Amino acid sequence: MLKKKICMVGHFGVGKTSLVRRFVDSMFDERYLTTVGVKIDRKDVMVGSETVTLMLWDLAGEDDLEQLKISHLRGASGYILVMDGCRAITLAKAVELQERITAQLGPLPFVAVLNKADLRDQWEVQESALAEHRWATFETSAKAGRGVEEMFLALAAKLLP
Amino acid sequence: MPIDGAAKRPASPGDDQPLAELRAILLGPDRAAWEAMRQRLDNPSRRAEDVAGVLAEAVRLRSHPDVKLRRALQPLLEEALQLSVQSNPRMLADALFPIFGKAIRKAIASELDGMLQSLSQTLEQSFSWRSLEWRWESFRTGKPYAEIVVLRSLLYRVEQVFLIHRNSGLLLQHVTAPSSGAPADTRDPEMVSGMLTAIQDFVRDSVSGAESENLETVRMGEIGVVLAYGTDAILAGFVRGSAPRKLRRVFQDTLDAIEQKNAESLRTFSGDTSRFDSCRPQLEACLLGQAKPDEKSSSAWGARALLFGVPMLLALALVGWWIYSASVERRWVDFARRLGSEPGIVLTGSEKRGSKYYFSGLRDPLAAVPAALLPAGLASTKAEFHFEEYHSLVPRFAAERRLAALKDEVEKRSFRFPTGRAEIPPEQRFLLEDVGAQMIALIQAAAALGKTAQIEVRGNHDPLGTEQLNSALARSRADNVRAALVTLGVPSARLIAAPEDKETCSAVEEEERMFCRSATFRVTGL
Numbered sequence: 011m012l013k014k015k016i017c018m019v020g021h022f023g024v025g026k027t028s029l030v031r032r033f034v035d036s037m038f039d040e041r042y043l044t045t046v047g048v049k050i051d052r053k054d055v056m057v058g059s060e061t062v063t064l065m066l067w068d069l070a071g072e073d074d075l076e077q078l079k080i081s082h083l084r085g086a087s088g089y090i091l092v093m094d095g096c097r098a099i100t101l102a103k104a105v106e107l108q109e110r111i112t113a114q115l116g117p118l119p120f121v122a123v124l125n126k127a128d129l130r131d132q133w134e135v136q137e138s139a140l141a142e143h144r145w146a147t148f149e150t151s152a153k154a155g156r157g158v159e160e161m162f163l164a165l166a167a168k169l170l171p
Numbered sequence: 172m173p174i175d176g177a178a179k180r181p182a183s184p185g186d187d188q189p190l191a192e193l194r195a196i197l198l199g200p201d202r203a204a205w206e207a208m209r210q211r212l213d214n215p216s217r218r219a220e221d222v223a224g225v226l227a228e229a230v231r232l233r234s235h236p237d238v239k240l241r242r243a244l245q246p247l248l249e250e251a252l253q254l255s256v257q258s259n260p261r262m263l264a265d266a267l268f269p270i271f272g273k274a275i276r277k278a279i280a281s282e283l284d285g286m287l288q289s290l291s292q293t294l295e296q297s298f299s300w301r302s303l304e305w306r307w308e309s310f311r312t313g314k315p316y317a318e319i320v321v322l323r324s325l326l327y328r329v330e331q332v333f334l335i336h337r338n339s340g341l342l343l344q345h346v347t348a349p350s351s352g353a354p355a356d357t358r359d360p361e362m363v364s365g366m367l368t369a370i371q372d373f374v375r376d377s378v379s380g381a382e383s384e385n386l387e388t389v390r391m392g393e394i395g396v397v398l399a400y401g402t403d404a405i406l407a408g409f410v411r412g413s414a415p416r417k418l419r420r421v422f423q424d425t426l427d428a429i430e431q432k433n434a435e436s437l438r439t440f441s442g443d444t445s446r447f448d449s450c451r452p453q454l455e456a457c458l459l460g461q462a463k464p465d466e467k468s469s470s471a472w473g474a475r476a477l478l479f480g481v482p483m484l485l486a487l488a489l490v491g492w493w494i495y496s497a498s499v500e501r502r503w504v505d506f507a508r509r510l511g512s513e514p515g516i517v518l519t520g521s522e523k524r525g526s527k528y529y530f531s532g533l534r535d536p537l538a539a540v541p542a543a544l545l546p547a548g549l550a551s552t553k554a555e556f557h558f559e560e561y562h563s564l565v566p567r568f569a570a571e572r573r574l575a576a577l578k579d580e581v582e583k584r585s586f587r588f589p590t591g592r593a594e595i596p597p598e599q600r601f602l603l604e605d606v607g608a609q610m611i612a613l614i615q616a617a618a619a620l621g622k623t624a625q626i627e628v629r630g631n632h633d634p635l636g637t638e639q640l641n642s643a644l645a646r647s648r649a650d651n652v653r654a655a656l657v658t659l660g661v662p663s664a665r666l667i668a669a670p671e672d673k674e675t676c677s678a679v680e681e682e683e684r685m686f687c688r689s690a691t692f693r694v695t696g697l
Contacts, residue, residue, distance in 0.1 A: 012442040013361070015339040047373060050340075050365035062442075065341060065365050081372050085339025087442060169442075 013063040014169050017083050019111070020092030021103035022071035025125040028152035029092065030068050033162055048082055055166045062166050078107065080114050087169045088119040090161070091145070095124045095133040101140065108143075119168040120145075123161055127151040285416055307478060327412035328460035329397075333364050334429065334450060335405040336440055340368030343404065343440075343447040346454045367396070367407055387419070399423040401430040403437035408457060418459065425453055502549055503528050513539055515563040527553055534558035537568045570620055577613040578694045581626065584609070586652050588688045590633065593647035595655060607659035610692075614665050617697060625696040626661075627669035628653045633676050633687040642671065652690040669693065 018026040027049070034051045047070040054063050067086070072078045083089065091108055093100040104122065111118065122145035124135060130149075140147060148164065150157035211217045233240045256263055309316040334344040342364035371386045389396040395414055399406040399422035406426040410418065429450050430437060436446045503523070510530060511518035515538025520531045530541065541556045562568070584606050586599050595603070610626055617624035630649030632641040649668050657663045676687030 011444060013341045013444055014442045015341055015365075048366075048369040050362050050369060052359055052361050063361060065339075065361060067340075067365065067369070079372070079376065081376070082369065085336065085341070087339075 011061060011063060012170075013065060014087040014166070015065045015067060015085055016165065017067045017069055017086045017089040018092060019069055019078060019083075019089055019107050020071060020123075021094070021097075021100040022073035024071065024092045024094040024097075024100050025152045026071060026090075026092045027068055029090075029123070029125065029150060029158055029161075030066050032152050032155050032158045034066065047079065053162065055163055057163070057166050057170055060170065062170070064162065064166060072103065072107070078110075080111065083111060083115055083118075086115075086118065088121075088165055090165060091120055091122045093122065093124050093135060095126050095135050095149070096129055098134040098136075098139075101135050105143065108145075119165070121161055121165045121168070122147040124149045125152055127156055128154045304478065327410050327414045327418070329408045329410050329414075329418070329458050330394075331360070331409040332454045332457045333360060333367070333405075333407040333409075334447065334454060335364045335368060335407060336437070337368075337401070337403050337405050339440075340365040341440075341442065341444070343444050344450050344454055346451060346458060348458045348460070364407075367398075368405070371398075371405075397422055399426045401426045403434075403440075404430055406454075406457070421459065422457060425457055429453055499549075502546065506544070506546065506549060510541055510544060513541075513544065514565045515539070515568055516541065516558070517561070527555055529555045529557070531557040532559075533561040535563040535565070535568055536560055537571050538563065567620070570616060574613065574616045574620060574622075574697060577609060577616055578624075578697060581606070581609050581613055581692050581694055584692055586648075586690045587685060588648055588690075590635070590684075590688060591644070593644055593651055595651055600655075603655050603659055606692075607656050607661050610656065610661045610666070613694065614662065623696050624665060624694055626666050627693045627695060628656075628666060629669035629691050629693065631676065631687055631689045631691065633678065633684040635684070646671070648688075648690045 018030060020026050030049075030051050034053045049068045051066045051068065052063060053066060054061055056062075067082060069078060069082050089111065091104045093104045108120070122140075122143075124133075124140070124147060126133075127149040128151040146164065146168075148157050148161040150161055152158060211221065230240065252263070306316060308314075328348065330348045332346050333342060335341070336343055342361045345360040345364070370389075374386050375384065385398065385400045387398055389398070393411055395410045397408045397410055397414055397419050399419060404426060406422050406429070408414075408418070408422060433447065433450065440446075500523075507518060507521040507528075507530065510516055510521075515535030517533040518530060519533070520529070522529050534541070541558065542551050542554065545551055545554065562572075584602070586595055586602065588594075589596060613626070614624050628649045630645035630647065630652075632645045632648075636644075646668070653663075653666055653668060656666060676684065678684045678687055
């Protein structure tokens, strides 16, 4: 059986926890996020004929006060860069995070996520601005459950040799 | 070389000029360089500067191929250190403090921790039944008490063991104690493994500890987590109860062995945990535990029953005996009190000597006999009485004594008769009133003491004459006296004729025979 550590990173309030909640049944209380700064969930997915256990490390969102602890990403096989389509700043933050992670841990497989697809008419993030980074990007709606499963599966597939 | 040869050739005055010119032409440009080189070689301070420039690089180069330089420097360094300590010890102390201080603090803290643990346990166990049991076990088996304490006191059970990849927090292997009953309650071990790693990071970040410092134990009520760290893996055990400190050692040794054997797999780990299946036996060996007392076999119960039953029975017997002897003692005390309150007895001392009880004092002869007052259950052989006689002034005893005196007086009285006659002679009649009064007094005194006095009147005769005549004579004499006394007021029911007897007076002389012809009295019923 294969096990992979996956981290959810992104600016504060982009919906990382909601995405995880859509995907798994949690065991730990969400208070862990605010106290310990991390909450771990598990999801088994099938990639081809292989079962992969994804250990999802939901890391507390970065805001002006709290810096993401890169130490939490140690040993991760990949990560999910989450943005909020309604807030342009979350893209800038995602770019910065991606650079920091690459600088410290080297190039890791990841997928970018534009969340809150249910509020597409209020989006501030320009597709052109996003396109220049050439990220594998998914549009999801944690609220409606749209695109979530596919996004996780796509990342899982990236992790296999 | 030709240059040198030229220089050394003996100079002739004629040759000198052109040669010098030739030398200047040929060697002119190099001369300045030579001169500079010569000066550098001759001038010690210049030479020192040159060496200083390359010293570091030279040492670096020289230190690699062999250890000669190190050997050469060693005595110098030692001497230098010695000198430094002698001249200014402070400097070295300041330099070493950050290292030593930390190490010493850690060592002391760990030592204190262990000491506190053992002290608190010792205190807890010194005053319990369990400690008595252990002392007995130590006595019985000949093992030192401390060993028994260690064996029996540290009750714990390793319920789950996690082998965790240190970097990613991914679970490599997980084993559970077969009968721990825990699995139903066990959270997903994968997530537990991850959270444990995250919490370890969190604690380290929170206390801003160094990377090399690790969370060593986590405790939550009954359950503790013992953690051992290796380069690439963490071994964590969930322990119920109080884990002995040596358990961490066991974990650390196991982890070291696993890391040594699986170094390559750990370093290149990319999520395939099946490579660590071979570690399971080692992990299972970590599922240690100390059986709890309530899981002991019935034979142990038997031993315990014997261990506690016998002293318990002895204690019960002792208590029983004590209660019994206390009650006996109390009965003797009660008896002494009773004796003291008995009319006519004055108790002046009572004590126990050995197994006997001694009572002493004064006793009126009319008072009750002490031994007769002993209640059932108190053996008379256990009691010794020493009483002096005295006369009590208790009214009853005075009345008794007066009654006895009256009885004596009455019984001394007699009426004498002439030969062959039964009538009371005139010279004897004056006695009648006196005797009658004494008899009435006697009867009244007896009645006052609740007694019924009976006075027998006996007629007597001398040995002369026929038996038939004498018997009639005696009867008549008694009847006559009785009748006379009844006439004087003595109750007839109290004054009765004595039964006849064959007793005869054997007097031979007349002086004696005259005492035989009489009527006498005997008082009964007192």
